[in-house]
Amino acid sequence: MTAATMLSPVSTRPAAGPGRTEDGRRQVHKRSYLRAVVLVDTGIIGLAVLGGYVARFRGSEPRGSDIPYALLAPALVAVWLVALRLQRCYDDRVVGYGADEYRRVVSASLRLAGAIAIIGYIADVGVSRGFLGISFVAGTAGLVAGRFAARKVLHHARLRGVGWSRRVLVVGDAAHILELVGTLRREPYAGYEVVGACIPDALLAPVPQRLGDVPVIGSFRSIMEAAAGAQADTVAVTASKELTATRLRRLGWQLEGTGIDLVVAPTLTDVAGPRIHTTPVAGLPLIHVEAPEFRGIRKIVKELVDRTMAFAALVAALPVLLLIALAIKVDSRGPVIFRQTRTGMGGREFGVYKFRTMVVNADALLAELTARNETDGLLFKMRDDPRVTRVGRLLRRWSLDELPQFANVLRGQMSLVGPRPPLPSEVAKYDGDVARRLLVKPGMTGLWQVSGRSDLPWEDGIRLDLYYVENWSLASDLTILWKTVGAVVGSRGAY
Known part of the structure; x- marks a missing residue:
């Protein structure tokens, strides 16, 4: 379907804009x-400072300080809060959005710690370094954890439709608007609510238009009026040949002083921030995109971390592994471990290990169930697959069947x-883009698992896998591992 055919007429009666009550x-x-x-x-910093005092002095009387700690501690809390504000850690453009919030919190805390250390050294103020060190380490970690918890509360509120979100007017051509709207709606908890669109050839009378379910409320000549009418607080500009650099610059001038933010969504998608650098050349901001990293010291570190954590996990889970093996033996006949050929990095095949969760002749029964496939793409998934055993259903629910794959990690195969490690039959049907999944080792978990597992459509799963291949980092790996715990506990998409 073309972008033009996606435009559909709606009622001639203009849609009622959000009332003052809703905006209020x-x-x-x-x-x-923001107050919360x-x-x-404030509470976290106060507790960190109090904890630093108690841990350092353990009830004894502090000595050698030129400033009483009864005055120093409250002053440190106040100065720390000022440092956070100066670093714009309470800016509504930052709070609740992206990793920049965490970076600013850490940066403000580290800069304050460095400033206090320098001032204390120059002025020779006798303040315990142990007290300051403990306070800043505990406080910085606590602030990041507190922001994370607050953001989760905000995300849940947004999903229920009661949280604070930005009202976005999208400007561009039809095709790019639909792509941007789809991207924003994939993560509704992020807080970007699309309230309307402006396109070059908008027809507002006698029949208004829609892009999908997004109302077209203006053309490029009426962006300001459309933003005001929809009570948008953000104008998101995407690609359009009619939207020249001069027109975009003038739009920025028009938005000055209105309280409406201007954001530009480039056509370059699925590239993480650390790979993007903006270089100004003759007044033109050029976006430099670094190539993905598939070898080097970071890969070596990842390998060491993988094998160390896999070994530790196998040792710690040994009693659980033995109990699972016994349960499988008692429940149904057949081997405990199921070995299946999968394709790894570079197209090399290997045997992936799992606890057996199906009857022994599961592959022979697959042909009879093909018509009942509940997913798209190259995968076969059924919520109530009759081949799954009683114990197997429990193991799949909590992903315990995948614990033997720690052995694959130890062997360097995963x-x-x-x-997700694909079957050779899947790889045989890959096109050029999908084959990029084979540039890195397959994983026990990944973005696909923390984003819906078996509930995720094939296209979205591939998109997430390719995003990981292009933008992986040790920090993102730790984040995914942390989110995996929540996905497993919640049993989301497990069947």
């Missing part, structure tokens, strides 16, 4: 959340985090 409620939600973040930060 949104502002109240925003102010309430300030209160949480990684803890990576794309």
